[in-house]
Amino acid sequence: MKEYFKILTKCPLFFQFNEAMIAAFLEESDAKLQTYNKGAALVLHGDASQQIGILLSGIAQIRQTDYEGNSVLLHQILPGALFGEAFTCADQPFTVSVLAAKDSAVLWIDYRKIQFDFQNQSQTAAYVVSNLLRFLAKKNIFFTERIRHLSKRSLREKIISYLSQQSVLQNSLSFSIPLNRQELADYLAADRSALSAVLSKLQNEGVLTFHKNHFTLTKSAD
Amino acid sequence: MKEYFKILTKCPLFFQFNEAMIAAFLEESDAKLQTYNKGAALVLHGDASQQIGILLSGIAQIRQTDYEGNSVLLHQILPGALFGEAFTCADQPFTVSVLAAKDSAVLWIDYRKIQFDFQNQSQTAAYVVSNLLRFLAKKNIFFTERIRHLSKRSLREKIISYLSQQSVLQNSLSFSIPLNRQELADYLAADRSALSAVLSKLQNEGVLTFHKNHFTLTKSAD
DNA sequence: AAAAGTATGTTGTATCTACAACCAAAGGAG
């Protein structure tokens, strides 16, 4: 563990910490070191983790399976970086997987430990902090997803990206969305009439059908 | 104050709180109620606030001045919603202003109070929580800005939006950016060669000049 | 039920951009 302290001082979680403080915290919070072979999963899609990971060595990749079944690399995690903090603080199941791209070592911090350690002192203040973390984390997830959609190169892809996510979220190929056309156009940063046109085209092509805010994705043959 | 408790139970900061807990917290954290007339500023661009605001009544608008000097509405805040939490937790000066669109009442929570209230108990755990909040909040700000750029309808506007932000950040019309062309293209969700083409066009039009990663915006005549 | 208002779909056009293919400059490695 000693050899990793230099990396930990660079971790945002330990901003302005010296090594003694880090050591005290790791002891106190019962942090766990774990190693993974290349290719192993640190977190799997669907996991409801209560841990925050700090990568100590190796490389980790945040990946997600898109609507065509491809594993898409969303982000590379290098030593010293946090991962999983958003889903863990938001108390939401992971919608991404984290895989070791090389042999890797991870320090797992139990979120419940840092959350509840000081609740004796001021119960309500601790809950407020916990809520604030949850709020910021949920916003983070929301923003990340929106950026994912906005990053698609064509409106068609933006739409499919958004609708696929909704389909997964609602666990059905048939679902309603909480946005009207203008709101969806704004969310995807597109023109409303262009959005309507592309939706019609997708319907003609048999990719999906829709009525008002209710959409049904057609299972593609591949 | 009593009349606002119903709204506060809907505030994400008090998720799963009952009224007694909220009352205890407000007492403990010395929260301040303040009213504003329509048009008044709750927060001004450049402020380094240590407060988190909860809107109790009225409507507030998050606004930002764009590169043409227009005040752009970024977000509407309705009663029960938080505002300012990202800049406050990130410990960064506000890059937006918050204005009362109607006569409004705001409950101000002092972030230092909720941050340090429980530090006697476990100094390091409290710092970790504080760092975690800072980290999530900074990410939030970063994402928000990226979404602002990505939301522009044309690549030209995306580029100008990004470069203007950099110019403001670095407080100069002449500045270097931390991204190479491919990275900038990825950040703005565009094709690299298309990015190069638009940059060249902007240069021909006299909007800006650039050399590698260094850009100089031309002060427009309006 | 008629009227007014709102939301969504359609069409045409000018513009923009992704994409591919290529060229040029800069920087490193040997």
Add this chain to the structure above:
DNA sequence: CTCCTTTGGTTGTAGATACAACATACTTTT
């Protein structure tokens, strides 16, 4: 210095989309 790699600019083209203007359907009001 030369070769090779990386980075960035240019060009041509096909296709996509913003924008405007209009048409249609659905809602709400009166």
